[in-house]
Amino acid sequence: MAVYLFKRLIRVVVLLLLISLVVFMLFSVLPTDPARLTCGKACTPAIIEANRHRLGLDMPYIQQYWLFVRGLFVGRTYFAESPSPIECGAPCLGYSFKRGEEVSTLIKENFPPTFWLAIGAFILWMVIGVFTGIYAALRRSKWQDKAVSGIALVGYALPTFFVGLVFLFFIVLKWGLLPYPSYVSPFVNLTQFLQTMILPWITLAIVSAAFYVRLTRTQMLETLGSDFIRTARAKGVKERVVLMRHALRAGLTPIVTAAGLDLAGLLGGAIITEAVFTLPGLGSLAISSVNDADLPVVVGITLVAAFFIVMANLIVDLLYPVIDPRVRLT
Amino acid sequence: MALTVSAPSPGDVTADIPEEVAGRSLWQITWNRIRHDRTAMVCLVVVLMYYAVALLAGPIMVRLGIDPYSFDGSAVSDNAGAPYGAWGGISREHLLGVEWGTGRDILAQLLNGLRISLFIATVSTIAVVVLGIVFGIISGYSRGVVDTMIGWLIDIILAFPFILLVLALSGVMTQRLEAMGVPEGNPARITCLIVLFSVFGWTYLARLIRGQILSLREKEFIESAVSMGSGTTRILFKELLPNLWPTIIVYTTITLPVYISTEAAFAYLGVGTLPPDVTFGAMLGNSVGYFRAVPSYLFIPGTLLVVLVVAFSLLGDAVRDALDPRAGRV
Numbered sequence: 292m293a294v295y296l297f298k299r300l301i302r303v304v305v306l307l308l309l310i311s312l313v314v315f316m317l318f319s320v321l322p323t324d325p326a327r328l329t330c331g332k333a334c335t336p337a338i339i340e341a342n343r344h345r346l347g348l349d350m351p352y353i354q355q356y357w358l359f360v361r362g363l364f365v366g367r368t369y370f371a372e373s374p375s376p377i378e379c380g381a382p383c384l385g386y387s388f389k390r391g392e393e394v395s396t397l398i399k400e401n402f403p404p405t406f407w408l409a410i411g412a413f414i415l416w417m418v419i420g421v422f423t424g425i426y427a428a429l430r431r432s433k434w435q436d437k438a439v440s441g442i443a444l445v446g447y448a449l450p451t452f453f454v455g456l457v458f459l460f461f462i463v464l465k466w467g468l469l470p471y472p473s474y475v476s477p478f479v480n481l482t483q484f485l486q487t488m489i490l491p492w493i494t495l496a497i498v499s500a501a502f503y504v505r506l507t508r509t510q511m512l513e514t515l516g517s518d519f520i521r522t523a524r525a526k527g528v529k530e531r532v533v534l535m536r537h538a539l540r541a542g543l544t545p546i547v548t549a550a551g552l553d554l555a556g557l558l559g560g561a562i563i564t565e566a567v568f569t570l571p572g573l574g575s576l577a578i579s580s581v582n583d584a585d586l587p588v589v590v591g592i593t594l595v596a597a598f599f600i601v602m603a604n605l606i607v608d609l610l611y612p613v614i615d616p617r618v619r620l621t
Numbered sequence: 622m623a624l625t626v627s628a629p630s631p632g633d634v635t636a637d638i639p640e641e642v643a644g645r646s647l648w649q650i651t652w653n654r655i656r657h658d659r660t661a662m663v664c665l666v667v668v669l670m671y672y673a674v675a676l677l678a679g680p681i682m683v684r685l686g687i688d689p690y691s692f693d694g695s696a697v698s699d700n701a702g703a704p705y706g707a708w709g710g711i712s713r714e715h716l717l718g719v720e721w722g723t724g725r726d727i728l729a730q731l732l733n734g735l736r737i738s739l740f741i742a743t744v745s746t747i748a749v750v751v752l753g754i755v756f757g758i759i760s761g762y763s764r765g766v767v768d769t770m771i772g773w774l775i776d777i778i779l780a781f782p783f784i785l786l787v788l789a790l791s792g793v794m795t796q797r798l799e800a801m802g803v804p805e806g807n808p809a810r811i812t813c814l815i816v817l818f819s820v821f822g823w824t825y826l827a828r829l830i831r832g833q834i835l836s837l838r839e840k841e842f843i844e845s846a847v848s849m850g851s852g853t854t855r856i857l858f859k860e861l862l863p864n865l866w867p868t869i870i871v872y873t874t875i876t877l878p879v880y881i882s883t884e885a886a887f888a889y890l891g892v893g894t895l896p897p898d899v900t901f902g903a904m905l906g907n908s909v910g911y912f913r914a915v916p917s918y919l920f921i922p923g924t925l926l927v928v929l930v931v932a933f934s935l936l937g938d939a940v941r942d943a944l945d946p947r948a949g950r951v
Contacts, residue, residue, distance in 0.1 A: 306773075306776055306777065306780065309773070309777055310777055310780055310781070313777060314781075317786075317790065318789075444931075444934065444935060444938055445931050445934075445935075447934065448878060448882070448927075448930050448931045448933075448934035448935075449927060449930075449931070450882040450885055450886060450926060450927070450930060451886070452885075452886055452889045452902075452905065453885075453905060453923045453926065453927060456905060456908075456909070456912075456919055456923070457919070457923070460912055460913075460916065460919055464912075464913050556782070559782045559785070560782065560785060562784045562785060562788070562890070563784070563886055563889070563890065566889075566890060574785075577785050577788065577789075578788065578890065581785075581788045581789050581792075589785070589789045592782075592785060593781065593782060593785055593786065593789070596781075596782035596785060597780040597781060597782065600779070600780045600782075601780050
């Protein structure tokens, strides 16, 4: 187990470094000149050159990358020669010259809406998805099963942004049941927070729950036909226990895998949902940074998102033996 | 071949194969099952109609005397640009109304947009499938170092936040493509989307195919082909590939609608063709400013998009069921 963990951790670190290298390369070969973007209309080549040097953009790419990676582990100092250098402590994801802020600060500021959106939607769709899936499996081939499966199939195909727009149109604009979404922290104004988040939660949950309904149903059908379920029922185990502890547990592995990756994907920014409901999260930060050609922020968010996905993969793998004791990690 | 059922001979074990499948090729069985599936047939007709309309978009527009480009100042009010009449100015000249401000015909924009959307989704899917087959076969058949390297490549690509990277890279990629000689404007933008979709899309199919190749290559028919002196090309394309068709067909029909809604989502976010060549997603994005006054801006493109994507997804699901040898027996 310890050896396995060690091997996996090394793999994670190598993967993250490779990803950072690819991201860095992708954005280094861009024809947009970051130095040109630093000065406004009254710009002379001399100022651009000075800025290029000040930002370290005149260094070879490999050296820029080295500084970036070093910054991740030990931090780095921007404008070391100027009278007011900027200290960027480890893990330093970079510095946005456009906004005059450290990328990690920007990400921290924009993370809470994304976090709440992801967690709330996740809980909602997992509960709906798994329980509806079990229900459909129990009513297999009856009309309830067909109805649930049909709805899930349609729900899964619905484009998120259209669902969100329809909700906005009817519930907010037409019927006025909820005020227009405007994000506040749940610790400041819980009511407004809930009023803002409920529609994004439902929007994301509809599409994702549909997937988990189908997955759970398939898994349950597979295990419900097994001998150990018959044995459990025969020895008089309560139906609830048979379903949750025996049947669901045995088919849980793919559900946990998908759930972990989906949650991680959302934590890196639910770009479309955030755009529809104008939530000031990582996704919105990403869009505005792309529009401003604010590369350090784009690189930073990409890496954070990749980090979540890689870590989710690791955690899911480590959970396998917990879910299914037959699995041994070697 | 492993997947075709040989005709029953007297005393043959295959004699008890149900009449539905006996002596028929895989495609005959599949088509037979789909033909008897009412939902699948309706969806197939809907999908074919969309394609037919997209292919005939030019003649249809000529016949109706509309085009997506010309302004119609008489259909909108002079100061605010609001369309005259209900539902976005639906009239005999403009069957589905006109665009706010310019008076451009909505039906013509829809026809033109459908053509673009379907083109992007279809070509992307073909590219993704081809890349997936090539990488999957290479990875599974060569094993060793090449397999490991492709595995890492897949891990890296899967860890990237797809939407964010497409947002960030599309602008630059378009410029690159234009510099490489792709016609400026929309041709370059469409090519860019297709390239990005393909580069990020092939991983899942490659993994599926790799897994199948790993098990197929140990089967006797490959061994016999090798012992008879077949070359690698023959083994790959004549022996292995035919066994992969079911996987490939199912993956293709399930993936195409995903790319239709992905394209729409990017168009909604502002990545895609430039107006006046707008697709459904962009029309939905534009509708946000007006849908309080003109709900049809939201509901006409939205409904058309949802019907297309849902019908296509249901069709994909039916094809999967029909191609599944275990279907009907579970």
